[in-house]
Amino acid sequence: MTRPLNVIGLVLVIAAAAGLFQLKHEVQQLEAELVALDRVLVEEYEALRVLQAEWSYLNRPERLTRFAAAHLELVPITASQIGRVHELPEPLGAAAAVVLASGDES
Amino acid sequence: MTRRRPASAARPGSDDKLPIQVGRRRLLTVLGLFVFCFMILSARLVDLSLLRAGGEPSVTRAGGDTPRATGRADIVDRNGVLLATTLRAPSLYANPPVMLDVEEAATRLAQVLPELDRAALVRKLASERSFVWLKRGLTPRQQYAVNRLGIPGLGFLDERRRIYPQAALTSHVVGFSDIDNGGLAGIERRFHDMLSAPDQVDHPLVLSLDVRVQSVLRQELSVAVEDFRAIGAAGVVLDVRTGEFLAMVSLPDFDPNRVATTSTDARFNRASLGVYEMGSTFKTFTVAAALDAGTVDLTGGYDATNPIRVARFTIDDDHPKKRWLSVPEIFIYSSNIGAAKMALDLGGERQKAFLKRLGLLSPSPVEIPESGTPMWPQPWRDISTMTIAFGHGIAVSPLQLASAVATLVNGGYAVPATLMRREAASVVSGEQVVGRATSDMMRALLRLVVTGGTGRQAESPGYQVGGKTGTAEKASARGYRRSALISSFVGVFPINEPRYLVMALLDEPKGNKSTHGFAGGGWTAAPVVGRVIARIGPILGVAPVNAGDAEPGPLVEVAGAEANLATF
Numbered sequence: 001m002t003r004p005l006n007v008i009g010l011v012l013v014i015a016a017a018a019g020l021f022q023l024k025h026e027v028q029q030l031e032a033e034l035v036a037l038d039r040v041l042v043e044e045y046e047a048l049r050v051l052q053a054e055w056s057y058l059n060r061p062e063r064l065t066r067f068a069a070a071h072l073e074l075v076p077i078t079a080s081q082i083g084r085v086h087e088l089p090e091p092l093g094a095a096a097a098v099v100l101a102s103g104d105e106s
Numbered sequence: 107m108t109r110r111r112p113a114s115a116a117r118p119g120s121d122d123k124l125p126i127q128v129g130r131r132r133l134l135t136v137l138g139l140f141v142f143c144f145m146i147l148s149a150r151l152v153d154l155s156l157l158r159a160g161g162e163p164s165v166t167r168a169g170g171d172t173p174r175a176t177g178r179a180d181i182v183d184r185n186g187v188l189l190a191t192t193l194r195a196p197s198l199y200a201n202p203p204v205m206l207d208v209e210e211a212a213t214r215l216a217q218v219l220p221e222l223d224r225a226a227l228v229r230k231l232a233s234e235r236s237f238v239w240l241k242r243g244l245t246p247r248q249q250y251a252v253n254r255l256g257i258p259g260l261g262f263l264d265e266r267r268r269i270y271p272q273a274a275l276t277s278h279v280v281g282f283s284d285i286d287n288g289g290l291a292g293i294e295r296r297f298h299d300m301l302s303a304p305d306q307v308d309h310p311l312v313l314s315l316d317v318r319v320q321s322v323l324r325q326e327l328s329v330a331v332e333d334f335r336a337i338g339a340a341g342v343v344l345d346v347r348t349g350e351f352l353a354m355v356s357l358p359d360f361d362p363n364r365v366a367t368t369s370t371d372a373r374f375n376r377a378s379l380g381v382y383e384m385g386s387t388f389k390t391f392t393v394a395a396a397l398d399a400g401t402v403d404l405t406g407g408y409d410a411t412n413p414i415r416v417a418r419f420t421i422d423d424d425h426p427k428k429r430w431l432s433v434p435e436i437f438i439y440s441s442n443i444g445a446a447k448m449a450l451d452l453g454g455e456r457q458k459a460f461l462k463r464l465g466l467l468s469p470s471p472v473e474i475p476e477s478g479t480p481m482w483p484q485p486w487r488d489i490s491t492m493t494i495a496f497g498h499g500i501a502v503s504p505l506q507l508a509s510a511v512a513t514l515v516n517g518g519y520a521v522p523a524t525l526m527r528r529e530a531a532s533v534v535s536g537e538q539v540v541g542r543a544t545s546d547m548m549r550a551l552l553r554l555v556v557t558g559g560t561g562r563q564a565e566s567p568g569y570q571v572g573g574k575t576g577t578a579e580k581a582s583a584r585g586y587r588r589s590a591l592i593s594s595f596v597g598v599f600p601i602n603e604p605r606y607l608v609m610a611l612l613d614e615p616k617g618n619k620s621t622h623g624f625a626g627g628g629w630t631a632a633p634v635v636g637r638v639i640a641r642i643g644p645i646l647g648v649a650p651v652n653a654g655d656a657e658p659g660p661l662v663e664v665a666g667a668e669a670n671l672a673t674f
Contacts, residue, residue, distance in 0.1 A: 079650035
């Protein structure tokens with residue numbers, strides 16, 4: 001009775017060892033992959049920070065003001081340009097629109 | 107177990123059975139013991155591996171746990187614009203013994219890093235040492251350029267460097283840190299522990315500042331400093347409801363990225379650390395205290411015909427009217443005599459208590475270490491009461507003054523000054539310092555100063571501005587100096603429902619042609635406030651009012667040549 005038991009035990013031990021070895025190998029591989037990914041992640045993260053800093057640097061209000069003055073035909077908005085809806089003239093009716101289109105009305 | 111052979115030998119038939127039973131019993135005992143132990147072990151094993159997952163991390167992160175943290179949290183403005191961040195800054199070093207051609211290496215390095223001198227490079231690279239610093243803190247682009255040269259014997263060491271992308275714009279608030287990332291000034295210093303706490307590194311610190319408003323204020327103040335050849339300036343923009351500072355500027359300022367090259371004067375925060383005798387802006391507090399205590403009302407007034415002489419002092423008006431003045435007149439013509447008499451009526455004790463409740467007698471609770479301690483006389487004599495009534499004999503920081511005025515116009519409740527963004531919901535109204543009625547009257551009076559008094563130049567079309575001018579002579583060792591002024595203006599808009607307070611203060615402005623030689627607050631600081639309001643009003647979404655719109659408010663009768671009946 002002991003012999004078959006021994007044989008089974010031996011087989012189990014070998015199988016377990018092989019399984020363990022395989023598992024360890026896989027874990028090592030995954031770990032290496034993780035380290036590599038993490039390094040990429042850190043690099044991307046650093047690049048992101050540099051870009052954020054650069055974005056903030058390039059968007060300095062003083063610099064934008066300078067550029068807007070040089071390249072845009074726009075000036076800062078003033079209070080007189082802001083109105084409320086009820087201050088708008090009454091909407092013209094269809095008839096008035098026709099008159100307008102014909103150029104009779106100023 | 108002892109053998110009881112003599113006893114059991116007496117029984118027949120049991121002689122050969124006994125040892126076996128004993129043996130079996132012992133065997134069972136030992137077996138049971140072992141089984142028991144193994145049961146415990148396996149139960150513990152199951153317990154540890156399956157049931158108690160929380161005790162230890164179920165997944166280890168061997169090797170993969172590269173620190174992503176930068177060591178110090180970012181600082182951003184209220185809209186998330188980056189004000190301070192930490193970047194990886196590689197530093198370039200050389201190992202001269204392994205270099206092939208020192209001359210050529212130096213030439214090519216000097217080409218990509220123009221700030222390095224070729225001759226100095228050759229000298230460094232000629233050394234026998236195996237480690238020579240060439241340049242600390244390279245930009246990524248420079249590092250790439252150096253790498254592309256492919257010169258053997260060059261290497262990089264990673265360092266961390268604090269970067270302030272907005273440069274001088276927020277220098278006095280954000281402060282700066284040293285090369286080891288230790289906070290040395292401003293927010294960087296006050297929140298050093300929080301910024302460098304490992305679990306906080308990913309959470310940026312959100313300030314109440316708005317870089318757009320900050321930029322407008324700084325630019326307008328710079329223009330004024332130049333126009334009036336002032337030695338410095340300070341300004342704040344404050345949300346009167348929450349106490350948040352949207353802008354805080356002190357000129358001259360400095361580039362926190364290059365702190366070593368800046369002067370101590372540039373690093374001095376005039377807005378929060380400097381304490382000044384503010385002059386007439388203090389009349390706001392005198393009038394508010396008197397109105398709130400009921401010692402005088404808007405129809406009352408004081409005789410301002412003759413200067414007051416107390417001991418060796420003479421209190422006189424800058425623009426004497428030589429007659430009886432009503433309370434609104436005292437305020438808008440900025441009568442020192444009237445204010446002094448008003449304060450005497452109120453009494454020194456009540457005046458002091460009032461200023462204390464406004465927070466003018468203790469340092470501001472603002473979150474930067476550079477918060478100036480106010481100076482006031484001890485004991486508080488009658489002469490002090492009189493001079494403090496018009497802002498002399500007491501020195502406070504501009505931001506303290508701004509917070510106190512905010513309290514007077516927002517309905518009367520104290521707002522603790524803060525540089526941290528507050529959520530609208532979390533705003534708790536502080537202690538009620540003056541009644542709502544007093545606050546309403548103060549708004550009316552402040553508006554009168556701009557429509558018909560000393561602060562006309564602060565008017566900004568579309569945004570009804572109310573405010574008060576202040577001009578004080580700077581004290582020196584030999585009394586006050588007539589030529590050295592602190593000129594200020596504190597303005598509030600829209601005055602009907604105040605949202606923001608804008609304050610500008612110029613340190614020693616000199617009058618020029620456009621001001622007819624005057625350098626007072628109404629001529630120098632008030633226009634700055636007017637221009638700032640015109641520019642930030644649309645940014646902050648304050649609805650403008652039309653010129654024709656009525657200005658509702660209490661009726662204030664103003665006798666005199668300049669004004670008659672002001673409906674407001």
